[in-house]
Amino acid sequence: MRALQALSLVLGVALAAPALTVPALAATEAPKPPSLSWSFDGVFGTFDRAAAQRGFQVYKEVCSACHSMNLVAYRNLRDLGFNEAEVKAIAASVEVTDKLPNDQGEMFQRPGLPSDKFKAPFANEKAAAAANSGKAPPDLSLMAKARPHGPDYIHGLMIGYEEPPADVKLTAGQSYNKYFPGHIIAMAPPLAEDAVSYTDGTKATVDQMASDVAHFLMWAAEPKMEERKRIGFQAILFLIVATGVFYAVKRKVWADLH
Template sequence: MRMRSLIAATALFAALSIGGPVAHAAGDPIHLEKQDWSFSGLFGTFDRASVQRGLQVYREVCASCHSLDYISFRNLADIGYSEAEVKAIAAQYDVVDGPNDEGEMFTRPGTPADRFVAPFANDNAARASNGGALPPDLSLIVEARAGFEDYIYGLLTGYGEAPEGETVAEGMSYNKVFPGFQIAMAQPLYEDGVTYADGTKASVDQMARDVTAFLTWASEPNLEERKRTGVAVILFLIVASGLFYASKRKIWADVH
């Protein structure tokens, strides 16, 4: 759950200056551009179509390296999928289960109650397949990075050629918003890298926005409910304050 208290938000704004320079390990500033997100603000909500496209990008591009350990298939109902669609998506995965009566582990088609299947059996296998680097789980990645969704979007769109005089180590890629500017993850998004089911043009910008929206939802699937609760509490306090004030005026009306 996203815990952006007023103190934390103020500290982050002051220390990280989102939309301005952000300090990184090398000491130089990186710049995150503030993006316009449908889920931002007190009344913001998730764009279901964008989040669903983001799921497609995750499954077709990111899932080969990155896990999504804390999301169950049944959670996809929250972003607009029907019960039948959730079952169909889950059934596309092979889930290790068991032991059976013979004491053996076995695989079966996934069910809505299962969580997304990790691409590697363990961390060592993940490192061995990625040149020693451990791809992070993406369930809470938006919450775990300074800059939140703006950082994830900036990272995905921040690949390019290194400036003149900048040396990029072997096996690394230049990224203008990654701390140190060199990242072990190769550029994941390319023009028309996926074919969107709804016909949307799959530009790098569009895919980055969609998968960022999906990962924001994954990091805090109850964001909309939290905002509704917050608005209800504020309205209650406003009404209660009015009643208390009116009662005070009535009770003390004859006291001079």
């Protein structure tokens, strides 16, 4: 009898557990960010160079103060439509430590070159963590591919800041973001109206800047996407033509046997 009672108790707890945990998990899940229509979506999608260039400007003037992009070199910006002179000027606008010492054996600073990777805002991860409440800001090189629906996530995160509900208490350095998992984020709102002055005259609203920087980060995460799609399309076209040729040859060879 006691064994049956114990088994009933275990089964009751097991059946009740999902009902207790699912609402708790659902309460901490962030709402899905708005799903936007991106120019690079679909089989024939391509990057919008103007949007990506604006996004680079947002990264350079706003995001690069905290976030590195260690996998992207200045010369890669040629793929976004920047000419050689512009790339050299962008690279030379920063001072970097040369990889080799001078004749006195000392490391020295020099203007950046197109072959250099984007300059990181901090000397190392520990320095980045010390300047940001103990946690280093993530590198953004692959951010658009590191999250599900990455561009939508980045755009949503940028526009998702709002006043917290009455029952949510924030500590110093925390902000409330409706699209961030858990909603409590250590990054202050990075964008504000007219935070940058776009060189092409586009109005720099928060939504516009968020969309542009998401577009740029998608390009940074997958710079060969257009080439990959083009090769894939050519391969499919070749297979279709080859299939037709092989079928015609088969009919010719076997014609006398039917």
